[in-house]
Amino acid sequence: MSHIVQTAWSNPGGLSRRLAELPSEPHALATALENILIHVGIAHAEGTGVPERARNDASARTLARLLETALARDPRPLTERRAPADLLYGTCHDFALVATAVLRMAGVEARIRVGFADYFSPGFWDDHWVCEYRRGGDWKLFDPELGPRMRNRFGVTFNIADLPRRRFLTGARAWQAVRAGTLDPATLGASAIGISGDWFAAGSLLRDAACLAGIELLPWDTWGPAAEAVRRREVAEADLPWFDSVAAAFAHPPSTRAATYALLSSFPGALPGNSVLSVVDGAPADQPIL
Template sequence: MSHTTQTAWSDPGPYTGSLAALPAEPVALADALENVLIHVGVAYAEGLGVPEAAKADANARTLSRLLEIALSRDPRPLTERREPAHLLYGTCHDFALFAAGVLRKAGVETRIRVGFADYFSDGFWDDHWICEYRRGGDWKLFDPELGPRMRHRFGISFNPTDLPRRRFMTGAQAWRAARAGTLDPSTVGVSAIGISGTWFAAGSLLRDAAAVAGLELLPWDSWGPAAQAVRDRHVAEENLAWFDSVAAAFAHPPSTRAAAYALLSGFPGALPGATVLSVVDDRLAEQPVL
């Protein structure tokens, strides 16, 4: 299966026509998404807070559901700027899912990548979801969260539609660097809430491999050996070699979604089941993947 095909998560469903209003050129798309979406962390940092009605937005698992919420708050075209009360309050995952849906609809090969960016906190690699796309040439990294507000806030001077690869590490790259001793695991995680460590890199490794295989879950979903690592905040010794093998396989993932899925299927426990370990109301709980 090609990366131009929608996944169960990026399919806009009955809102295909509404999604079509968004531009398919990455630079214009990043700018347009700020009319609809705001990161919850930015909302708090800028003093907006998150409206009570929007506190569950970040747990919406599909683009179809995100579009349903957005259009129920403001039915105007998605290119029209929303008032704060009518925005979607999400995470980088939601920006990436929107962008993937738009680009795939336009016939652009697009896959979501999960890893860490160094441009949000000095000296720290923050958990981050972006897109990787190509139009017949090499894959390019695209951060759809870097619209005007974010570029200004974080002093971004690089091209967000051709993100320098030194500024972003995939889950596999971060895991391998931590294991090799070239990356301090305490600098990998979520700086805003003070979590970091090899266990976090292990989860990102598996979420990235799954996303490349077309399973675009939530940033706080875990399964298999990664779920154990989340519960323990530690990767068990007996699982280190397993994560090493997955990281080696996905350091340079296959170019098609079907091949990536087949590769991931070869690792027992690497595919999520019908439910995954997730975070609900600040507690770990089993949740359906869709």
């Protein structure tokens, strides 16, 4: 299956025509997304916080739900700037999901990538989700969260539609770097909430592999051996070879979704079931994936 086909998570449902209002050129798309979507971390950093009615925005699992919420608050074209109270308050996951869906609708192969970026906190690799799209036969990274406002905030000068690979480590690459001793696990995680460690890298490895296979879950979802690592806040010694094998397989993933799904299926416990361990309001709980 091609990465042009929408997944159960990126499918806009009956709102395809509204999604088509957004431009498919990456720079223009990142600019447009700043009109409708803001990261919850940025809202808190700027002192405005998250409106009560937007408290659960980041927990929306599907693009259709995000679009329904955005249009219920403000039915104007998605390119129109929303008032702060009418914005969607999400995470990098939501920027990546919307961008990936827009590109797929435009006939561009696109997939979500999960990993870590070094351009938000100096000396730290922050958990981050971006879009990867095919252009001219090559896969390029695109960070749709880096519209003009965010580029200015973080001093970003690189091409956001061709993100340098040295600035973003995929889940597999991050795990391999930690295991090789070239990346300190204490500098990898979520700096805003003060969590880091090899257990975080293990979860990102599986989330990235799942997204490549067309299973686009939330940043706080874990399953299989990674779920146990989250509970313990460390990876069990016995599980290290298993994660090493998954990372080796996905450091250079297959180009098709079907082949990626088959590869992920070959590792017992690597595919999520109908529910996952999801950390909701700081407490782990089982949540359905759709």
